[in-house]
Amino acid sequence: MSRKAPADDVDPADDIAGTEVSEPKTWAAGVPGVTAALRQAYDQMGVRRTALTLVRVNQKPGFDCPGCAWPEGDHRHLAEFCENGAKAVAEEATTRRVTREFFARHTVAELAERSDHWLGQQGRLTEPMILRAGSEHYEPVSWDEAFGLLAEELNALDSPDEALFYTSGRTSNEAAFAYQLFARAFGTNNLPDCSNMCHESSGSALVETIGIGKGSVLLEDLHQADLIFVVGQNPGTNHPRMLSALERAKKDGARIVAVNPLPEAGLMRFKNPQRASGLVGKGTGLADRFLQIRLNGDLALFQALNRLLLESDAPDAVDEEFLTAHAHGFEAFRDHVLGLDWDAVLEATGLTRGEIAATLGDVLAAKKIVVCWAMGLTQHRNSVPTIREVVNFLLLRGNIGRPGAGVCPVRGHSNVQGDRTMGIYEKPAPAFLDALAEEFGFEPPREHGLDTVDAIRAMRDGTAKVFLGMGGNFVRATPDSAVTEAALRGCRLTAQVSTKLNRSHAVTGTRALILPTLGRTERDVQDSGPQFVSVEDSMGMVHASRGRLAPASPDLLSEVAIVCRLARATLSGPDLGWAEMERDYDVIRDRVSRVVPGFDRFNERIREKNGFTLPHAPRDERRFPTATGKANLTVNELEVLRVPEGRLLLQTVRSHDQYNTTIYGLDDRYRGIKAGRRVVFVNPADLEALGIGDGAVVDLVSEWTDGTERRAPAFRVVGYPTARGCAAAYFPETNVLVPLDSTAAVSNTPTSKSIIVRLETTGRPL
């Protein structure tokens, strides 16, 4: 287990000398997974609370796991949780507390020196705190004064568009709906969210091609598939419960193709901890084929498969009936793909022609194909064209809108998809605003707002002055850390609604507020009685979540209550019913049912055993609500991302011991790393070519097209079997390397998975 940070000592997160490196693992979960989870849970919350809490994860009367957005099946195990879900729960249900005495002991400047790991380890926030102008310490403040200050700063702005309302994807549907309503009633669509850094590229590509920005498969489709591609995703760490679904599909004969520069343990073999055989046996082999692709090579791979399909003699290589009835743009797509340059494909992918041809064999043998993907596809310059090409691939064989087949963007945060459905979006659809206007009787702003990257630019340029974060850790999750930190420091007020301490509390505007809130695991009681909230998973299923633990402190407010009270303190004009919404969340759900399509009889259906599934026209009726009224095949230019001599393409990934910017511990068990995070994984052949030894200490220096450089100092080099020319290191330590202007075309998502870097040896000893 990871070393714990001593309370007030050197920060072990920055200590690379203690890092231990061993062989990467070739299988995921099983006994070490269970013991690692329980150890962390006991450590954070003790034995009794662990037992009480973990049995309620994802159970019918329980709470939705705050870990990830993977859906729960119908037949939930007594403890349908995974190692990393348990860590997420332990992190929230910890018995450690951050009190007013803590803030009296530590200046804000001192907190800004601490690692993410240390900050998170201090425990749950317990009361609202204020950092007054010129003060070095946060001090306690009443909720009323806190809302008064926010209202005062918001109302002092020259325009509502000088305010930013950020959301992280853990916020419930009810809180998200109230929050976007508040922002729009205040007068802005500035609703940047974590999705802008996450699956925005998927949403952009899917809306254009199939007419809806969400995945088209349900859990049972995955179970029934013949062939499943897992592309740019590390489910063993980030969606462990997905491994059960893959295991089940394999038992029914599915093949799995994993496409990844890293041979992630969770893609190779799975020992199911929910079954005795998984605890002792050798587990289930997962990937039948591993395509060790170069970073950013996926557009080339899928275009090559599409070309091979178009050229194939197999009678059913292309589903002509489907294309004729449902697709638009076939001729232009075909002409383009038939001109594909094989040399470019081999250069971009690093694969052989034989590997791609063999994969075509898998494809031709499969009637039902699902493609799953996550951040490995979404965080590149060409992410939107890449995902469009994946859609082309599925459409060619009619693999959208029938059982066992479809697109499966695997979402990150547990309610990130629901937040978007509730209107957390800087570019809201006119129909959504019309419905909002009709229901609430005010005219919402129509002009598009700022997304995450544009929000940083606005703060940097002084055109945004008040920042409110509904969860998350904006300063740490975003790119170009130095630029972003300066941007936030330029604000008049930064305020964070949070459960735990993080760097966004330490890098502040002139004044700052910490607004501590209830977590998913906790009882939420309002004047009308106990409340529950709802969430939407990665597959469009909406269900209730009800916490049972006593709140971490009596001074916490729910996110809903915070929004409603802030709205009452800030807004003039007709009352939109804030007090009623805070008092009884059914009132919010009633209003949602009249504004958001698919939520009719919300209050009734959310009380049904498994909740309900939102409609999805392509999946349910093969109807594609796009501009052409059909599924759009698209033309996507292949541009090979060339890296100059002596440079590597760096991706920033999650370790097994973190949840985004929350660092649970300093190990990455599956990749063989212990007690350290400042490591960079490089192919041994590249190390040799660069003349850098395994174990050397290097600075990572990124080179951007405008000639600027960015430096992340002191990383230990680890020779690792990643694809040639590629490197990997952990985020958020490496966010400093991602230029703010390096974003995906269309979606504006930071390119966190393809950064050109050089390794500079520092001569520093380990």
Ligand SMILES: Nc1nc2c(c(=O)[nH]1)N[C@H]1C(S)=C(S)[C@@H](COP(=O)(O)OP(=O)(O)OC[C@H]3O[C@@H](n4cnc5c(=O)[nH]c(N)nc54)[C@H](O)[C@@H]3O)O[C@H]1N2
């Ligand atoms: N325990 C835990 N669970 C989590 C999270 C967490 O931090 N911890 N985060 C949550 C969130 S918000 C999200 S979005 C998801 C993230 O889930 P993932 O997307 O699985 O997370 P990453 O660590 O970013 O891993 C990216 C994977 O894509 C591969 N990859 C990178 N670039 C490319 C490429 O160009 N092509 C291909 N084919 N592969 C590539 C990497 O090697 C890696 O395996 O997980 C969610 N669940």
Ligand SMILES: Nc1nc2c(c(=O)[nH]1)N[C@H]1C(S)=C(S)[C@@H](COP(=O)(O)OP(=O)(O)OC[C@H]3O[C@@H](n4cnc5c(=O)[nH]c(N)nc54)[C@H](O)[C@@H]3O)O[C@H]1N2
């Ligand atoms: N370089 C690089 N950067 C990345 C990524 C990457 O792969 N590489 N991934 C990106 C992705 S996919 C994402 S989604 C973003 C994540 O960006 P965010 O969502 O902003 O970041 P998190 O680290 O998930 O936020 C953690 C904080 O959320 C708060 N929190 C936890 N639970 C709750 C709750 O129930 N309510 C409230 N109000 N607060 C809560 C806690 O205070 C905790 O410190 O990061 C992005 N940044």
Ligand SMILES: [Mo]
């Ligand atoms: Mo994410």
